[in-house]
Amino acid sequence: MIDASANTHKQASQDDDTVLQIRDVAKSFGSVQALKRMNLSVRRGRVHTLLGENGAGKSTLMKILAGVYKPTSGTILLDGKTYQPQNPRAARAHGISIVFQELSLCRNLSVAENIFASHEPSRFGFVRDRELIANAEALIEDLGLPVDVRVKVADLSIAQRQLVEIAKGLSLPADVIILDEPTSSLSDNEAEILFSIIDRLKERGKAVIYISHRMEEIMRLSDDITVIRDGEYVTTTQKFETSIESLIALMVGREMKDIYPPRVAPRPPADTPAVLATKHLTMRGKFNDVSIDVKPGEVIGFFGLIGSGRSDIMKALFGMYRPEGEILLDGKPVALASPSEAIRQGIAFVTENRKEEGLVLPHSVERNVNMVALKQLAGPFGMMRSSDERAGAKAEVLRLAIKTASIDTSAGSLSGGNQQKIVLAKWLQIRPRVLILDEPTRGVDVGAKFEIYRIIRELAAEGAAILMVSSELPEVLGLSDRVVVMHNKNLAAVLDADGLTPETVMSHAAGMHA
Known part of the structure; x- marks a missing residue:
């Protein structure tokens, strides 16, 4: 292990390839100290992973590097010179590029327009569209991304938008590239494209700071790994000196013997x-001839490559689409004409897109948690009871271990993992009979994942029927009773999870049994 707090200054003098140094950096927001004493040394041609739970301070540190925040104290050196960017534009001018986990794309603009937003090729104030398209196509081809630059971002899947966000971050020259959870919404195939891009960046001498909660890909990509916990530096190690188990223990401060809790019932x-x-169940262009069932207390996992139709099936079951075929509740056909009708029938839907579809970010934790359960919380004549609202919100915050200063804190100010738990909490308020989970742990750290898994187990034990879409195959196998595998918008197989291997699932998902 390398103790950066003791060795950072010494390492700088020894390593000519050190491009970025962070020395004793701290950041406070009022009385809240997000970073306490952070040290980091990043070298050219290497991937340096920053590892920590949601709320540990990773995003705060990256926003300081990107010029979004200014540190309260400490020093940052870039190529040996003091680095104090006044804004993101200044950070880019210094050769630091960041791809944030939360997308910053304009839905009504094309892929090309998003990639070169703020630095479009222009003349006399007019954008040269032909050059814009040509530049975007050249970049997309160089990166090997399967995206049409003329298509509007609104028409892309979440995974495709993530690839566009990556292309946007690489559209200007940079010496330090920061990737914040870049594979959180990518399939395995798309993640491989990103990994090949990272390999090329290393070959060109670029320094990559990588943030991810997927331990397998961290061990695959990383050269150096720094662990932080509760805003403080813990340690730095090289990949070959450590293991997944050791990193998890350092990150969460406790041993985690089994990430997937055993069945409660x-x-x-x-x-x-x-x-x-x-x-x-059929909807032209989205999914074909899907016949499935889920029993009370059962977890049905859905797996398939991006575009296989998994999420569209979930949306149909929540009344967002009107497909052909039948949907039955307790053996009786129902017409789920809208999400409101689905909610009345006891169906809840935790969306994969928490920012746009799951939360009202400026509103408080309390308002977001109680958003769906207002009718249950209302008193006589529909009057809201403030004490009941606050008590209900506090109970869910405690139940899901949501890290927030108070229930009056805005949801948008919390970490991604805590935001995801708020989305889950708002549906637990109505005690659903059927719970649909679309990528429930996307962008969530190992500790928060364990808590979400525990809640899933408890809900199943209480008799809830659970449908779970996940791109993480170990998650599907670790939690499911049965696995529905989709391929090319068709149901490829329904498999019992006992003894099921990843190879079998992937072979069905790839259409090898068609």
């Missing part, structure tokens, strides 16, 4: 009537 018997079922 036995699986429902095979002859248990289904709570929800579909018969030949």
Whole structure:
């Protein structure tokens, strides 16, 4: 292990390839200290991973480097010179580029317009569209991204938008590239494209600061790994000196023997009537002939490559689409004409896009948690009872271990993992019979994942029927009773999870059994 707080200054003198140094950097927001004493030394041609739970201070540190925040104290050196960017534009001018986890794209603009936003090729104040398209196509081709630069971002999937965000971050020359959870919404195939881009950046002598909660990819990509906890530096190590188990223990401050909690209650018997079922559910261009069922207390995992139709099925079950075929609740056909009707039927939906579809970011934690349960919290004549609202919100914050200064804090100021837990909390308020989870741990750290997994187990034990979409195959295998595998918008297989191997699931997802 390398103790950066003791060795940072010494390492700078020894390593001619050190491009960025952070010395005793701290950052406070009023009485809240987000960073206490941070040290980091980043070298050219290497991937330096920053590892820590949600709320540990990773994003705060990256925003300081990107010129979004100014440190309260400490020193940053770039190529040996003091680095004090006044804004993001100044950071870019110094050769530091950041790709944030939360997308910053304009939905109504094309891919090309988003990639070169703020530095479009122009003459006399007019954008040269032909040159813009040509430059965007050249960049997309160089990066190997499967995206049409003329398409509007609103028409892209979340995964495709993430690839565009990466291209945008690489559209100007940079010596230090910061990637914040870049694979959180990518399939394995798309992640491989990103990994090849990172390899090329290393070959060109670029320094990459990488933030991720996916331990397997951290061990694959990293050269150096720095762990931080509760805003403080813990240690720096090289990849070959450590293990996943050791890193998790350093990150969360405790041993985690089994990331997937055991079942709280036995699986429902095979002859248990289904709570929800579909018969030949079809929506042209989105999914075809899907017949599935889920019993009370059962977790059904959905797996497939991006574009396989998984999320579209979930949206149909929540009344966002009107497909052909039948949806049955307790064996009786129902018409789910809208999300409101689905909610009335006891169906809840935790969306993969928490920023745009799951939360009202400027509103408080309390308002977001109680958003769906207002009717249950209302007193006589529909009057809201403030004491009940606050008590309900506090109970869910405690239950899901949401890290917030108070329930009056705005949801937008919390870390991604805590925001995800708020989305889950608002649905738990209504005690749903059917809970749909679309990428429930996207962008969530290991500790927060364990807490979400524990809640899933508890809900299943209480009799909830759970449908879970996930791009993380270990997560699907670790939590599911049965696995629905999608391929090319068709149902490829429904498999019992007991003894199921990743190879079997992937072979169905790739269409090898078609």
